[in-house]
Amino acid sequence: MTVQQMMAAGAVCLAAFSMSARAQTASAEPLRNVAQLSATGSVEVQQDLLTLSMSTTRDGADAAAVQLQLKQALDAALQLARQAASPGQMDVRTGNFSLYPRYGKDGKINGWQGSAELVLEGKDFPRITGTAGKIQTLSIANVGFALSREQRARVEADAQAQAIERFKLKATEIARGFGFGGYTLREVSVAANDQGYTPRLRVMAMQAKSEMSDMAPPVEAGKSTVLVTVSGSVQMK
Incomplete structure (x- = not known):
C-alpha cells in the first residue's frame, strides 16, 4: 500500500469515527x-353472550363401566342439545371428560370416579335455558355472561x-x-x-332439577364496561 493510500484510508476511518461520536452524543x-x-x-x-355448562359425575369399581355411564349421559344430552342448536344463537360443544382412580387407605385403587361436561353458548338466552331444562342426564354447573x-x-x-x-x-x-x-x-x-x-347460579339449587321436567332456569345478564x-x-x- 502506498503512502497516499494509507493516508486516504486513515482519513476515512477518522471521518467514520467522528460521525459515530456525533451520533452517540446526539443519542445521549x-x-x-x-x-x-x-x-x-x-x-x-x-x-349479550350466555355460556351455560352442564355436568355429571359417576363413581364405581370398574373404570370401563364408569366411562360407559358418563358416555351414555353425555350422548343423551348431546342428542337433545343438537336438535336445538343454531349457529351463533346456541352453539354446542363438549367440555371436560375425565376419569381418575380413587385410592383407599392402603394406597391401592379401590374404585374410579369420572365427570363429563356439556357447554351451551350463544345469544339466544331462552333457547339455551330451555334446552338445559330438558336435559335430564346432566345438571347445570355454571352460568356466565360476556360480550x-x-x-x-x-x-x-x-x-x-x-x-x-x-x-x-x-x-x-x-x-x-x-x-x-x-x-x-x-x-x-x-x-x-x-x-x-358475571352471575353464577347456585349448584345445589339446580341439583333438584331432575324432579322438575322441562323447567328452564331463570337467568339475567348484567352489563360490561x-x-x-x-x-x-x-x-x-
Missing part, C-alpha cells in the same frame, strides 16, 4: 419538552374514539399550560379490556 442528549400522558374512554353495554365478538368490536371502537379525543385534548392543554403553541405525537399505545359482573386506554408521549413545540 436528554429529551426536552416531552410529556408522557394517558387517557381513557369507557362504554357500558349489556352483555360477543361483534358487540365487543363495536363498543371498543366507540371507547377508543373517546380515548383518542381525550388524549388529544389533554396533550393540547398540557402543551399550552407550559407555554407551547402545540405538540407533535412521538409514540402511542392502545390497550382495551372490559369489566363486568369496556375500557380503552391510549397512552404515549408528545413533543411540545
